[in-house]
Amino acid sequence: MSKKYNISGFYLCLVCLMFTLLLFYTTSTQRWVVAPPSYFLWFLSIIAFFLGYLGLKDKTNWISKWRSRYTITVSLMLSFVLFIGVLRLFFYSEELMFTTHSPDGQHTINFYLTNGGATTAYGVLGKLEGPLWFEKTIYDDYRMDRANVKWINNDKISINKHLLDLKKGETYSD
Numbered sequence: 001m002s003k004k005y006n007i008s009g010f011y012l013c014l015v016c017l018m019f020t021l022l023l024f025y026t027t028s029t030q031r032w033v034v035a036p037p038s039y040f041l042w043f044l045s046i047i048a049f050f051l052g053y054l055g056l057k058d059k060t061n062w063i064s065k066w067r068s069r070y071t072i073t074v075s076l077m078l079s080f081v082l083f084i085g086v087l088r089l090f091f092y093s094e095e096l097m098f099t100t101h102s103p104d105g106q107h108t109i110n111f112y113l114t115n116g117g118a119t120t121a122y123g124v125l126g127k128l129e130g131p132l133w134f135e136k137t138i139y140d141d142y143r144m145d146r147a148n149v150k151w152i153n154n155d156k157i158s159i160n161k162h163l164l165d166l167k168k169g170e171t172y173s174d
Contacts, residue, residue, distance in 0.1 A: 002057035006064050009051025009071045016045045016078050030171050032136045038085030045082055048075040092116050094125065097147065104154045107166055109138065111147045126159060128166065138164060140173040 023035035035041070052071030058064045094112040101108050107128060114123040124147045126139030139147070139159050150158045155167040164170045 002055055003060065003064065005051045006055025006058045006068050006071075009048050009053075009055050009075070010067045012044060012048040012051060013071045013075045013078070016041055016048055017074060020045075020078055020082065030137050030140075030173065032130055032134050034134050036133065038082050039089065042079060042082035042086050045075045045078040049079060097124070100149050100151070102154050102157075102166075103151055106154060109149075109157070111139075111149070113145060124160075136171075137173075138166070138171045140171075142174050144174075 019035040019041055023033065023038065023041065025031075026033045026035065048071060052068050052075060055064070055068045055071065058068065093115045095115070097111045097113050099108060099110050110127050110129065112125040112127070114125055121143045122145040123142045124139065124144045125137060126147065128136045128138045130136065139162070141147075141160060141162075144160065146160075148158075148160050152158060152163070156163065156165050158164075159172070162172045164172060
């Protein structure tokens with residue numbers, strides 16, 4: 001049984017590592033976020049840690065020992081890093097202002113008013129919805145508390161006098 005814990009914890013740890021790196025990459029480059037939310041990855045990394053711990057009993061060869069140690073080390077580091085992302089949910093507020101749809105109904109954009117606390121200004125985020133939990137931040141304006149939105153056509157939108165072409169994948173960030 002410990003061999004199953006060892007192998008499943010190792011592969012779950014690799015999946016968590018892959019999705020965490022993908023989450024950081026897509027968030028920093030404002031591309032489609034296809035990774036699950038950080039709180040879900042945090043939960044999976046904790047499960048991988050416990051599976052790696054239970055897999056320590058498997059001492060059939062040096063590979064199984066290495067696999068358990070790797071799983072415990074990497075999943076513990078991922079848990080700490082992802083916990084910061086989970087804490088962000090409690091201290092960084094995103095309040096839904098409104099949702100707008102393109103004239104043909106193909107695009108849905110949610111606009112959020114962001115507030116990081118007493119020492120930061122308000123900001124506006126515009127997130128384009130995709131399938132499942134996928135989303136893309138197309139508009140990020142700091143020191144702004146409203147969004148004036150006007151659809152030009154099915155793929156072009158004007159947000160606070162910034163023209164974005166969704167077909168070309170254009171974004172705005174201040």
